[in-house]
Amino acid sequence: MNQAFELNELDKQMPNIFAQCDTLYFDFGENNELDQKLFTWIKQLKKQNRIGKRVPEKLHFLAPIVAQMRLYKDSIEKSLMREAGRISVLAHKTAMKYAQQHNHEAQVTAKLEYTMHQHGSERTAFGSIVASGANTCTLHYRENNQSYNNNVLMLIDAGAEYQGYASDITTTFPTGGVFNEEQKAIYQAVLNTHNAVLEQCKPGADFDSLHALSCRQICIELRKLGILQGEVEDLITNKAYQRYYMHRIGHWIGCDVHDVGNYHDGNAWLPLQKDMALTVEPGIYIFPNKDLDEKWWDIGVRIEDSILITEKGYENLTPGLPRTVEEIESFLAT
Structure with a gap:
């Protein structure tokens, strides 16, 4: 100046x-x-x-x-976002283990956020979501004040901020260390969707096409489980998935967790380009429903990573988390 x-x-x-x-x-x-x-x-x-x-x-x-400038990350920004991701992954893994030893969402929240600060994060990138049992079905659950037992799922949506840059991760895992059959089935359905969308994260794709892919895959998965009935195309046309998947596939990320930047230029969806950063976060949330077997009730699963678009694909800015059913159960057992 x-x-x-x-x-x-x-x-x-x-x-x-x-x-x-x-x-x-x-x-x-x-x-x-x-x-x-x-x-x-x-x-x-x-x-x-x-x-x-x-x-x-x-x-x-x-x-x-x-x-528009903030949509594209330079080398320094990418380095800061990788560090924010590293801290966030460490905090999530710590919280996953800690949740098995305790029985209250507030205790897990405290351990999660303490770990972020302990490893260099100035603050959380947003209000942490630590939801257990039926609370996993509430999208923006922030109370984090309920006790839980060891046979429910826990969903943690949280990220560290590091030197002004945000990270955003969601993990879902069984508090008792092992998924039951219904939890496993819904988790696998979301993981299949997450992986299918990640495969298409590359220059030229856009948020609308990625979201459409996630809706299609969730319809396929829920139809296989008998939760949805009918032809896939009809389910998509009728938006039958919205009962169980009611949010978009992701958002820009950078200086803010929901970062600024247009998704649409007025005529068409903005194509993804190299050095743009976004989240991928499909989910399935099953509230009590008289038309559905009770065994599915109160199961909520979301899987989220922060990614960076590269020349030919993407870089996961939040790597190192156990993601498959087998990886999660093995991690929690050690």
């Missing part, structure tokens, strides 16, 4: 600074008080036109320009 002024000089100095500019970039609509100040300063300049002061000829909305 070439100059600095006392804050009480703001109204005096800003018109002078504006008078030196042809173009003004501003984040309109974010702060009503600042919006009013901006137009007051411009009005002051217009009154001084006769003494040679000029008004910026162009006003540009700043947010879309910055958002």
